[in-house]
Amino acid sequence: MTRTLWDSSVGKKTIMAVSGLIMLGYLVVHMLGNLKIFFGPDEFNHYAHWLRTIGEPFLHYEWALWIIRVVLVAAVVLHAVCAYQLSRRDLRARPTAYVHRKARSSYATRTMRYGGIILALFIVWHILDLTTGTVHTGGFQSGHPYQNVLDTFSTWYGNVIYIVAVIAVGLHVQHGFWSAAQTLGVGSATRDRVLKSLANVLAVVLTAGFVSVPVAVMTGVVS
Amino acid sequence: MKLTLRVWRQQNAEAPGAMATYEVDGISQDMSFLEMLDTLNEELILSGDEPVAFDHDCREGICGACSLVINGDAHGPERTTTCQLHMRSFDDGDTIDIEPWRASAFPVVKDLVVDRSSFDRIIQAGGYISAPTGTAPDAHATPVPKPDADSAFEHAECIGCGACVAACPNGSAMLFTSAKVNHLGVLPQGAPERETRVLDMVATMDDEGFGGCTLTGECATACPKGIPLPSITAMNKEWLRATRKVHR
Structure with a gap:
């Protein structure tokens, strides 16, 4: 069955749908966790520490976090590899472009590939900035995420990179969530309006939730 | 109606193709798109040129033989087959781009004919x-x-x-x-x-x-x-x- 999935364009789309939904689920939780920044440094930092203690004493310190990280890396890699291979197939299938060009499909649909590349680059920067602190400006302090977030959103480029990436997430989710439903065969003519609305709501809520943090730092609501 | 047609011409599968421009006059709004192309081909034959090759069969929208990407739309601006598309969907003086289906799985045989x-x-x-x-x-x-x-x-x-x-x-x-x-x-x-x-x-x-x-x-x-x-x-x-x- 694994061979069948990997050998078929429909199978690769299934892998993309499932890995995409895993990442989407993570994003919703991540966004909600970020909003804790509005309750002050103590609660935010305590939440960040709690993330490392999930599952104790059954799990060792940080084990749950590492399990989540492994699942996410697997999802990102599978999603990206399938996207690359399917894109190659799609481009090969239309070797000669039409002379008379027309703007086709929605903006979100047309920008899925660029959006995916933007997001992949963003994830690398985001981890180096706020997880490892390698490219962090203002002195990275492990265990003090509140201050680290303030540092990042006190630089113009930190805000620009983050907000561009968050908009890319919104667009990607808007087409991606609905597409995943079609790929997994749960869409139908009667369910279409519900699925499209759900995709729009997810896209707007994720974008607004993530963007609220840099906006709050820039406007001094969080300081 | 007087129209300017820009048509994909390609001698065979191996030869490179290009868009060629033709003027056609005396087109009735009641003609189908394929009848308009027939008119063009009659003129081309009379002037000693090679007619434009295109697929067609029943001309009543049920066989699936006709094709053509017209101004960037498959089967043109109406939701029907090219044979059931009529010239009243266009205006006098229009320039119309006509191209074959484009896909590596549908290689061009000649002009607007592809191998399906x-x-x-x-x-x-x-x-x-x-x-x-x-x-x-x-x-x-x-x-x-x-x-x-x-x-x-x-x-x-x-x-x-x-x-x-x-x-x-x-x-x-x-x-x-x-x-x-x-x-x-x-x-x-x-x-x-x-x-x-x-x-x-x-x-x-x-x-x-x-x-x-x-x-x-x-x-x-x-x-x-x-x-x-x-x-x-x-x-x-x-x-x-x-x-x-x-x-x-």
């Missing part, structure tokens, strides 16, 4: 039933629920013209394949091959070099027979079901 035998090979992979169904009266011996019969009929409307592939930015044949899979899959007569049909037809579709589906919806917009986009969703569901059931 890749569709035949997808059908050969599973677009049939093996059960003897007898003569017409015997059809009533097997009861088919009305919703299933309606669904089968809706998908059976596909004439295999290839507009879905031409319109898809990925040159994907998912709408065509899903129409065939769903047409036979919902009927009791199609049940014996239900799993192998979808697996083999999708595999052949991939092998023929068609692109994948990114759900842009262009195929369903272009389809002259109105095969709906959820048809693809239904085929995805069938494919996943078959993958779970058939171990190989």
